[in-house]
Amino acid sequence: MRVIKAPRDFQSNCKPLCAKLFVPEECGFVGRDGDDDSNKRRKLLASSSSRSSSSRSRKRTAKGGGSSSTSSASDKPSRGQTNSFQPPSNDFVETLRVNLRHWRRSDVKIKLCGLWTKDCVRNFWPVDMIEMNITRELTHPRHPFLRLFVGNKFPQEKFNMFFPDLRSLGTCAVVAVGANLLNLDRGKEIDAHDTVIRYNSPMKKFEKSVGKKTDILYWKIRGDEKEYGQEGQQASKFYMFKDETKFRMVAKKDDLSNNVFKGKPILWASPRRNTVFESAYFLYKKENKQITRGAASGGYKLVGDILASGLCTRVDLYGFSAEGDGKYFNRGKTMSSVHLMGLEHFVYRVAQSEGMMCIYD
Numbered sequence: 001m002r003v004i005k006a007p008r009d010f011q012s013n014c015k016p017l018c019a020k021l022f023v024p025e026e027c028g029f030v031g032r033d034g035d036d037d038s039n040k041r042r043k044l045l046a047s048s049s050s051r052s053s054s055s056r057s058r059k060r061t062a063k064g065g066g067s068s069s070t071s072s073a074s075d076k077p078s079r080g081q082t083n084s085f086q087p088p089s090n091d092f093v094e095t096l097r098v099n100l101r102h103w104r105r106s107d108v109k110i111k112l113c114g115l116w117t118k119d120c121v122r123n124f125w126p127v128d129m130i131e132m133n134i135t136r137e138l139t140h141p142r143h144p145f146l147r148l149f150v151g152n153k154f155p156q157e158k159f160n161m162f163f164p165d166l167r168s169l170g171t172c173a174v175v176a177v178g179a180n181l182l183n184l185d186r187g188k189e190i191d192a193h194d195t196v197i198r199y200n201s202p203m204k205k206f207e208k209s210v211g212k213k214t215d216i217l218y219w220k221i222r223g224d225e226k227e228y229g230q231e232g233q234q235a236s237k238f239y240m241f242k243d244e245t246k247f248r249m250v251a252k253k254d255d256l257s258n259n260v261f262k263g264k265p266i267l268w269a270s271p272r273r274n275t276v277f278e279s280a281y282f283l284y285k286k287e288n289k290q291i292t293r294g295a296a297s298g299g300y301k302l303v304g305d306i307l308a309s310g311l312c313t314r315v316d317l318y319g320f321s322a323e324g325d326g327k328y329f330n331r332g333k334t335m336s337s338v339h340l341m342g343l344e345h346f347v348y349r350v351a352q353s354e355g356m357m358c359i360y361d
Helices: 053-062 090-104 118-122 156-162 179-183 187-191 244-250 253-258 271-275 277-287 298-309 341-353
Strands: 170-175 195-199 216-218 238-240 312-318 358-360
Touching: 090 277, 090 341, 118 156, 156 253, 170 298, 244 253, 271 277, 271 298, 277 298, 277 341, 298 312, 298 341, 341 358
Parallel strands: 170 195, 170 312, 195 216, 216 238, 312 358
Antiparallel strands: none
């Protein structure tokens, strides 16, 4: 079995401007929750042999190599966001580090609550004891907590069943849809985590690259991308949605009142990630005034929610592409240019250098 290399300490669309960042040694291992014995930890493994010829071929194609004349449009590589990324200032980096470190402080861990678990709701309702500092009053119809419920009314009688009594997710793999997943067969490596979080994207024919295990499905609804949700994908534990409006597009009446989808409970994100992840967008655009547009991608928000929850003993990212190139199941579908992929990956790498996560791209 071949041990894969640790994550990179740079991003290719930022060389040579971006300084290299420290990569924690722990990024070369994955273990079970509470497993402190390094001899029992399993090294992150790729395929049992060297990269297959088909994998090499896919990688050449991803880099712009030749393709067969019979290839479909969805198999053709895309240039993606190849524009260079201007690294932020030292002040930006220091502010980001301070904010990230705040999430790691032992005295604030109980107040993280990036996801609305039972404990988080109990300490938020009706008095904010977790310092969420939401500006709107609880009576406001668009309060980010109340809008999760039918009629904007908190179902106190269903409290015990509505929110999960969740204390830990163990080791977590967050799997996106970047075509860079095809570079190595990391399926077994991904499935070795306690909790695998992924989109409802196609998995058949790609299992060697993306894995088989799905504990949490982030249910993506896009009218222009029919691939999502077309294989009967199901989560073994929880579902997540971008917001309540997306959930209501597919929910049944009983689903809405009981906070379930396909028979499993829903994990809702709180606004906690805004203090670091969305704030990074705001600060970056503030010091680069020529950038007049730019919004956080869904994957970036998901990573922020998972980190802000404090529920994972480690977080490993797969399929997040700094160039914003095609998806592993549709090479011609690139990331929207409204997302600042260079910035998002810069944030990931700073978080990696702080020992909070590992990004394999």
